[in-house]
Amino acid sequence: MRFHATTISRVSQLKNRAPVLFQSSQLRSNHQKRCNFGIAFDIDGVILRGRVPTGGSPQALRRLYGDSGGGVPETKRAKELSELLGVNILPSQVVQGHSPFRNLLKKFENELIIATGKGNPALVMSEYGFKKVLSLEEYASYFESIDPVSQYKRWTTAPVSDRKTPAVPRYDVFSERIKAAFVVSDPVDWGRDIQVLCDILRSGGLPGDANRNQPPLYFAADDLEYQAAFPSERLGLGAFRIALESIFNIINPKGLEYVSYGKPNPFVFKNAEAILSQLQSSSCIDHSENNGVSGSHPFETLYMIGDNPSVDVKGARQSGHPWFSILTRTGVFRGKDNHAEFPANLVVDTVEEAVDYILRREYNS
Structure with a gap:
């Protein structure tokens, strides 16, 4: 699940299921500047279907910005979104599912960790400051026969020219234990990744060793399905987690322990609100000074625009005030009426309708 945020503060999440954040002070000049509300957009199924x-x-976001001009780093994702949507999105406005992994840097900065998922998960973790990180693909390549069906795979996860796996491991992977495993984005090779993760987690971080205490396992998202370019929903990171957990709990005497930072975890919404507050502090400084008020202001409303009731709406409802959920019919949700189990505050057909409602509600225009 990905966010994009704006102040209006804007927040949206990409599938990279990451959000983009918007804040009210970023609105076009024909609206009086306000700093008391923000918007979080889910990306997949709301802003994009595939690419x-x-x-x-695009029209909705241009109405919010002052100009009309998910396993990758925020800088790259912001550039990608800017090109696709025709608006200037800053890296600080993109909150990806794996963005909270930064908060674990102090704990694992100098420890050996592995990262898996599509894109370049090891690069993502390295850019967050982790010093000793290997992709699961590279890590597995050092253990002969750890993936017993690898010889039958006639596809690769990356062009051979792009692979830079050294012949000799950079770290002593045969004696140094993995201290944590991070699922940064949707894994490409589920079979291999489930096998190797089970090996690592059962052995206390050293495949082939006797059963020991499980090292920490972190997931960037936990949505079962998401809307991509294909007409029906695709299995998401939550589906991979269920598959891994089901197998692990059968072959290991103790159940799988993990932390998922994705929606509907309230942490995601609190983190988005904190980022929006930072955007608010910088972008609303002139507004505050002109009104004789210093510092940032509490948000009266934070809008969560999403397409998945069990993820976007549920998370907003659990987080409580000031979150206001808006459900679109452009992705996972297609119902005529509101969702029965997780009803949103508002149901609309498109994100453009959602933005129109917000602007009318906030500015009476």
Whole structure:
């Protein structure tokens, strides 16, 4: 699950299921500047389907920005979104599912960790400051026969020219234990990744060793399904977690222990609110000074625009005030009426309708 945020503060999440954040002070000049509300957009199924904008998302975002001009780093994702949507999105406005992993740097900065998922998960973790990180693909390559069906795989996860796996491991992987495992984005090779993760987690971080205490395991998201370019929903990171957990709990005497930072975890919404507050502090300084008020202001409303009731709406409802959930029919949700189990505050057809509602509600225009 990914966010994009704006102040309006804007927040949206990409599938990278990451959000983009928007804040009210970033609105076009024909609106009086306000700093008391923000918007968080889910990306997949709300702003994009695959790599194609949907639901009038470019027009909606242009109404929010002062100009009309998910396993990758925020800088790259912001550039990618800017090109796809025709608006200037800053890295600070992109909150990806794996963004909270930064908060674990103090604990694992100098420890050997592995990262898995599509894209370049090891690069993502390295850019967060982790000093000793290996991709699961590279790590597995050092253990002969750890993936017993690898010889039958006629596909690769990356072009051979892009692979830089050294012949000799950079770290002593045969004696140094993995201290933590991070699932940064959707794994490409589920079979291999489940096998190797089970080996690492059962052995206390050293495949082939006797059963020991499980090292920490972190997931960037936990959504079962998400809306991509294909007409029906695709299995997400939550599905991979269920598969791993089901197998691990059968072959290991103790159940799988893990932490998922994805929606609907309230941490995601608190983190988005904190980032929006930072955007608010910088972008609303002139507004505050002109009104004789110093510092940032509490948000009266934070809008969560999503397409998945069990993820976006549930998370907003659990987080409580000041979150206001808006459910679109452009992705996972297609119902005529509101969702029965996780009803949103508002149901609309498209993100453009959602933004129109917000602007009318906030500015009476």
